[in-house]
Amino acid sequence: MTVPMLMTRHALEVLGAAVASDTARLLREQQRHPGTGAALAPVTDTLRRWHDRLFRVAREGIELLEQTTGLMEDTGTFNQGLVQLKDRVTGVAAAVEEMAAAAEEISRHAGQTAERAGEGSQKVNEGNVCASGLVGELDQLEGAIRIMARSMEQFTRFTLQIDKLTAIVKDIAHQTNLLALNAAIEAARAGEAGRGFAVVADEVKQLADKTAQATTEIESVTATMNELSENATGSVETGLQHLSKSNESLETVVIALSDIHGVVNDVTERSHQIAVAAEEQQKVSRDMARSLGEITGGLEDESRRVNMLAQHAQVVTTASARQLNTFADWEDDRVLLCGVKGGHLMWKLALDQALKRNEPLDPAGVKSHDECRLGKWLAGRGRRHYGSHPAFASLDAAHRRLHDLGGEIAALLAAGEADSGRARLAELEGALDAVFAGIHKLLQVDEAEGGTS
Structure with a gap:
């Protein structure tokens, strides 16, 4: 009985070391009990191979677990990136929508600007026509004033001639008055016989006085006319100067209006171009917003697929971890x-x-x-x-x-x-x-x- 009991105990010790996969302990027990070790060698070899296979399974399991956990981390990071990308795309889409609205507003304002510029161009054109007509009228007025100036000069010459004639008549009246005075003296000397001659001499004297008075009045009138003529001539010359300056200014205005008309036409053309470009930009922005919306939908679908992949990876990871925990x-x-x-x-x-x-x-x-x-x-x-x-x-x-x-x-x-x-x-x-x-x-x-x- 003693030997079988010892062999059983030795066998348990050898098998315990083999089951625990304690190679050093197994070697010690086999050296201490070579017979038992040799008898149990097929069993201990099988246990060792089984432990080796179990280790390989565990090692492969941990490799799978590392891959699945890495996949979960990568999918989580990727999903976060998708969410951020979707948020950014959504923000860009909103910005594009705002840009489209702004382009529409720009197009509307550009159209209104072109319309107002067209009206301004018409008004400028009308003003240019009026100014050009006024230049012609001023030219006619200047011509009329110059004719008037020449008439005033001729009138002045006429009054000078009248003054000369009046001086001659005045001199004649003075001589006639002297003759009448001498005739009156001679009539007085003649006495009764010269009474008739005295009457004639007196009448001649009165006529000479009236002639002298008339010439004096004529001189006064001509002097006044000369003064008025000089004043009128000065006013005409001043008017001609002002009219010339006004004509020059008006010509400048006509030139400026022509330039403005060109600028307004350019503004109108550019406003039309801006309106067309803004309208095209609006269409492009709308198309871009729709495309971004489709991209956002695609990102959401991709995010759902990534989440499903992460869920499957979670299941595999949990199962692998549970299996390794069991091992x-x-x-x-x-x-x-x-x-x-x-x-x-x-x-x-x-x-x-x-x-x-x-x-x-x-x-x-x-x-x-x-x-x-x-x-x-x-x-x-x-x-x-x-x-x-x-x-x-x-x-x-x-x-x-x-x-x-x-x-x-x-x-x-x-x-x-x-x-x-x-x-x-x-x-x-x-x-x-x-x-x-x-x-x-x-x-x-x-x-x-x-x-x-």
Whole structure:
């Protein structure tokens, strides 16, 4: 009875080491109990192959999980980009609609400007015609005034001739008066015989006096006429000067009106061109707005497809993480390390999605370094098996830093400071990479030793 009991106990020890995939322990037990080890070799080899296959499955599972979580992060980022792009396209479409409305308003104002410019051109043309007619009338008036000036000069010459004739008549009257005086003297000397002659002499004297008086009055009138003629001549000359200046000014106005007419016509043409261009711009803007609306609809469809893809990736990720978590229950350090990689990927993904949704994390999901599966393994079996390796210390420090950062980001999110939390995501990803690098180094140590040490 003793031998079978010992063999059974030895077999259990060998099988226990094989089931735990503890290669170093299995070698020790086989060396201590070579007969039992040899007898159980087919079983232990089968268990080793089974553990190797399980490790390969776990490793492939973690690779799939890394790809699906990366896909989820990429689709989330891509979807955010789609939303931002859709918002920007919507903003551009609204701006284009406003531009179309502005183009319509510009076209309307340009049309009104062209219409007003056309009316102004007509008015300017009418003013130009009137001004041109007025120039002709002023020319006629100037000609009439110059004829009047020549008539005044001729009248002045006539009055001068009258003055000369009046002087002659006055002189004759003076001589006649002297003759009448001499006749009266001679008649007085003749006495009674010269009485008749005296009467004639007196009448001649009266006629000479009247002639002298008439010539004096004529001289007065001609003097007045000469003065008036000189004044009129001066006024005519002044009028001619003013008329000449007015004519020059009016000609300048005619030239200016012609220039204005050209400018107004140019404004009219340009206003028509602006109206046509604005109308065309309005049509282009409307077409662009419709195209942008179609693009927005396409972006919404693409966003829905991306969301569906993210949902499918979420299902695959959750299933892979659940499978890896199940594998991690086996006492195989290689499988456990693969499983905890999946758990930390899911933990980081949950934290990232909470930041994107700006929603606090479930407190149950925020574990400390010592509470998660990897932390417990590092404090227990992992320290016993790998504690002497430098990779173990670096993994333990990186894992502690990872959970500290996750707790700080979760606290920021709970405090409503999601932006500050998002700013530390890169630091968290660096710590996660350090954890994965430490796990990879421990797996390399295990592979170098032919299995779990």
